[in-house]
Amino acid sequence: MKKSILVLLVAAFSLTTLFQSCNEKIEKKTVSNEIAEAEASSNSTIDEKSQDPQQLTITNMHDAYKGETTAHFKYAAYSKKAAEEGHPEIALLFKAASGAKLIHANNHKVVLLRMGESIPEITPEFSVNTTAENLKEAIEGESYEFNTMYPNFIKDANAVGNYMAQISLTYAYKVEQKHRDFYIEALKALEAGTDNTLATVYYLCPTCGNTYATVAPARCEISMTDSKLFIKVTSS
Structure with missing residues (x-):
């Protein structure tokens, strides 16, 4: 029991x-x-905010404006470095690209203002190395913009039907490929010791920043701007 x-x-x-x-x-x-x-x-709310198409396009335009403004000053510094190292033709190429970047930045700025955005003060951050290293960095940067950044930005602008953003982004997108190819050619010439055979004059389309070496067509192949309005870039 x-x-x-x-x-x-x-x-x-x-x-x-x-x-x-x-x-x-x-x-x-x-x-x-x-x-x-x-x-x-909480994550869902954050995702919803980050995926808002209109806000996303505004963010993209700010990023594009900052990137182009920084590149404008960076390429100007690269141009000075190339001249100091005795590569005037490469210095001229960077000078032309710097001018094109400023055109892109100004286009993006107009779009942001039309969207009611204030334009922040940009403090460019970059380092200047040897001309060869600067060319390699430029190739990498232009390749990223052409292959990844601008295609995604254009897609987002299309999603909200922002026509002005589409135009500004597309102008920059199409020119970046040309800049990349110019830099690839310049790096090969530098390594071969034949950079003195590179172009000694460039022409910039004031509308889209399209860049032509040595000669230019009657009209810009991107924006159809008359070549009479093109900006001539020389070493002088």
Whole structure:
């Protein structure tokens, strides 16, 4: 009889312990679920905000404006470095590209103003190395803009039907490929010691920044701007 009572007491204690353990696990799971749901809700809100097409285009235009403004000053510095190292033709190329970048930045600025945005003060951040290293950096930067950045920005602008943003971004996108190819050619010439054979004059379309070496067509192949309006870039 005593043995049976002892067995019952042990069983009761085990069940009580089991119930307590289960309750603690359920409470912990409930709290964890609540935290997870709260985090998911927060992330969902953040994602919804970040995916707002109109706001995304505004952010893109600010990024594009900052990038082009920085590149304008950076290429001007690269031009000075190339001249100091005795590569006047490469210095001229960077000078022309710097001018084109300023045209792109101004186009982006107009779009931002039309969208009611204020234009921030840009403090360019970059480093100047050897001419060869500067060319490699420029190739990498232009390749990223042409292959990744501008295609994505254009897609976002298309999604909200922002026609002016589409035009400004497309102008820059089409010119970046030409700049990349100019830089690739210049780097090969520099490494071969034949950079003195590169172009000694460039022409810039004032509308889109399209850049032509040595000669230019009657009209810009991107914006159809008359070549009479082109900006001539020389070493003088």
